[in-house]
Amino acid sequence: MARIVGGLATSHVPAIGGAMAKGLQKDPYWAPFFDGFPATHRWLDSVKPDAAVVIYNDHGLNFFLDKMPTFAVGAAPDYRNSDEGWGIPVLAPFKGDTRLSWHIIETLVDAEFDPVSCQEMLVDHAFSIPMELFFRDRAHGIPSVPVVVNTVQHPLPSLARCFKLGQAIGRAIESYPEDIKVVVIGTGGLSHQLEGERAGFINKDFDKACMDAMTGDIGKITRINPHDLVELAGSQGVEVMNWVAMRGALTGDVHELHRNYHLPISNTASGIMLLENRPRLAHAA
Amino acid sequence: MGQSATVVAQERSSREIFGTPIFGPAAAQKGYGLNKMCFSFNEAANRAEFVHDEAAYCARFGLSDEQIQAILKRDLLKLLDCGGNAYYLAKFAGILGLNMQDIGALQTGVTVEQFKAKLLAARDS
Numbered sequence: 001m002a003r004i005v006g007g008l009a010t011s012h013v014p015a016i017g018g019a020m021a022k023g024l025q026k027d028p029y030w031a032p033f034f035d036g037f038p039a040t041h042r043w044l045d046s047v048k049p050d051a052a053v054v055i056y057n058d059h060g061l062n063f064f065l066d067k068m069p070t071f072a073v074g075a076a077p078d079y080r081n082s083d084e085g086w087g088i089p090v091l092a093p094f095k096g097d098t099r100l101s102w103h104i105i106e107t108l109v110d111a112e113f114d115p116v117s118c119q120e121m122l123v124d125h126a127f128s129i130p131m132e133l134f135f136r137d138r139a140h141g142i143p144s145v146p147v148v149v150n151t152v153q154h155p156l157p158s159l160a161r162c163f164k165l166g167q168a169i170g171r172a173i174e175s176y177p178e179d180i181k182v183v184v185i186g187t188g189g190l191s192h193q194l195e196g197e198r199a200g201f202i203n204k205d206f207d208k209a210c211m212d213a214m215t216g217d218i219g220k221i222t223r224i225n226p227h228d229l230v231e232l233a234g235s236q237g238v239e240v241m242n243w244v245a246m247r248g249a250l251t252g253d254v255h256e257l258h259r260n261y262h263l264p265i266s267n268t269a270s271g272i273m274l275l276e277n278r279p280r281l282a283h284a285a
Numbered sequence: 286m287g288q289s290a291t292v293v294a295q296e297r298s299s300r301e302i303f304g305t306p307i308f309g310p311a312a313a314q315k316g317y318g319l320n321k322m323c324f325s326f327n328e329a330a331n332r333a334e335f336v337h338d339e340a341a342y343c344a345r346f347g348l349s350d351e352q353i354q355a356i357l358k359r360d361l362l363k364l365l366d367c368g369g370n371a372y373y374l375a376k377f378a379g380i381l382g383l384n385m386q387d388i389g390a391l392q393t394g395v396t397v398e399q400f401k402a403k404l405l406a407a408r409d410s
Contacts, residue, residue, distance in 0.1 A: 015385070059372040064324045065313055085326040085376035152372055154309035195371035197304030197362070199389040200400055202407035231302045235371060264404040267385045 002100075002176035005047045005183055006277045007246045007254075008040060008134055009214075011270040012056065012126040012187040012239075017088040020132065029265075036260025036272040040134055043257060043274055050180035051097055051143045052135070053104070053169060053249070054127055055242045056187040057151040059084070061124035068153050069116035071165060073108070074146035075101035079123040091128045097143035100176060104145060107172035113165055121146060126239075130187045149245060151188070151238050156226045162241045163222045166248020174251060186246025188239025190261075191232075192268035201234045202269045207261065210240050214247050214275060215256045236268075243273075250277040304393075306365045316368020319356075322346035323373035332380050361392050 016033070019025070025034040061084050063069065075098055081091040105117050127146050131139040147169065150156060157165075166184075173182050190207040193199055210233075213221040221244060229238050247254070255276045263269035306312065313320075322343060325331040335342040343353045355363035359381060364374055378388050390400040 060320075060324050060370075060376070061327060065317060065320055065370075083327055083329060085323075085332070086379035152308065152370065153313055154307055193305065194375065194385060194388065195361075195365055195392065196306050197393055198302070199304070199392045200403050201305075202404065202410075204407060204410055227300065227302075227307070230305060230307065235305055235308075263407055267389055267404060269407065 002173050002178055002180045002182055004170060004173050004277045005049055005181045007184045007250050007275040009186045009243045009246060009273040010130050010133055011189060011268055012129050013266045013268050014086055014088050014125045015266040017125050017129050021089045032262040033265050033270050037133055039258040040274050049183040051100055051182045052185055053145045053182060054185045055147045055245045056126040057239055058148050059124050062122040068150055070150045070157050072116040072118055072148040073101060073105050074121045075117050075119050076121055079121055079146060081128045082122045084124055092140050094131060094140055095143050097145060101145045103176050104169060104172040108168050111168040113168055126187050130185055149241050151241060158226055159224055159241060159244050160222045162245040163248040166245035170249035170251040184246050184249040186242040188242045189237055190269045190271040191234050191237040193234030194236055194267060200267055202263055203232055206232045207269050207271060211259055211271060211273060214273060215254050218247060250275060252280050253278045308370045312368040318347040319352050319368060320370050320373040323376045326376040326380060
């Protein structure tokens with residue numbers, strides 16, 4: 001049976017892609033962010049996951065408002081990145097795992113989640129940048145399953161719903177008959193707002209509470225309704241929905257192994273987290 | 286109980302958050318053509334065509350006069366008011382060669398340096 005080894009989270013600002021292309025990882029502006037990754041690399045090198053499930057939001061590359069799914073799951077043999085219109089480099093294609101994808105889709109529908117299944121899907125920076133940040137030279141070789149959550153158009157799914165989606169994904173992975181190790185990734189956040197007279201809004205206290213809740217009382221975050229989430233996290237800070245879904249997928253005892261918090265990169269408070277998912281000890285008879 | 290829950294939900298979603306447009310059903314309908322045009326900017330050929338004749342390109346997507354004027358004047362707050370969505374408008378900003386700090390400064394009525402200082406100040410908040 002498949003095993004969930006842990007969860008990873010990172011912000012996914014497009015400018016990170018520009019900085020990587022220009023080799024600015026050691027630049028004083030960028031270093032406090034990129035320096036947050038070696039700890040995750042060491043962990044990935046030792047755990048060696050066989051597949052990644054990546055929960056993120058599309059920013060108008062694959063999905064437009066004509067058909068806007070609340071939840072969508074990729075089921076393609078490979079996933080192309082493409083021109084997103086804001087001048088960041090287009091990355092090489094990523095590898096899919098159709099068998100794992102369809103197993104997740106079937107299990108989600110059984111669990112009364114009804115995602116859109118996508119046999120063709122472009123993946124934007126919210127998928128591609130975290131893949132490269134975490135997996136480096138393995139980024140385009142490790143089989144992946146992209147899961148898209150709507151953060152673009154209200155009504156947004158609630159954080160409680162995203163957490164349950166994650167739980168259902170976790171059960172799906174654990175019931176997958178192959179003996180593989182899977183890592184679950186949530187991307188986006190933390191607090192930021194791009195538009196309006198409140199553009200530039202950042203909320204350090206919320207971000208800390210959100211990171212603390214990943215191993216503490218997740219209910220403190222999942223109780224927040226979408227409108228209040230916009231107020232607390234900023235219009236685009238709602239992307240923490242992807243973190244919450246990732247956390248939901250960790251079915252065992254969850255331990256924080258690493259975190260990094262820095263602001264600002266572009267207009268965003270950036271967060272990186274590494275959570276280990278340890279098997280729960282069997283209950284005493 | 287179901288009814289009062291609905292009322293609460295409506296009150297919640299109508300409560301204004303300063304300077305924060307909510308992109309929901311009303312904006313999604315009002316801004317459909319505008320956002321569709323911005324979505325087309327994913328392709329370089331479309332960006333070039335837009336730059337060649339902005340007003341004609343806008344008209345092709347059925348933008349209202351108000352929306353066209355806001356595009357021509359680079360009036361971002363107006364574009365939001367006209368149903369523009371931040372993620373799609375960012376593609377328009379890309380054509381203009383503006384980054385997110387430029388956009389932030391324009392919308393909040395400060396200089397780019399002041400906007401960057403505001404972002405930094407969040408460290409000490």
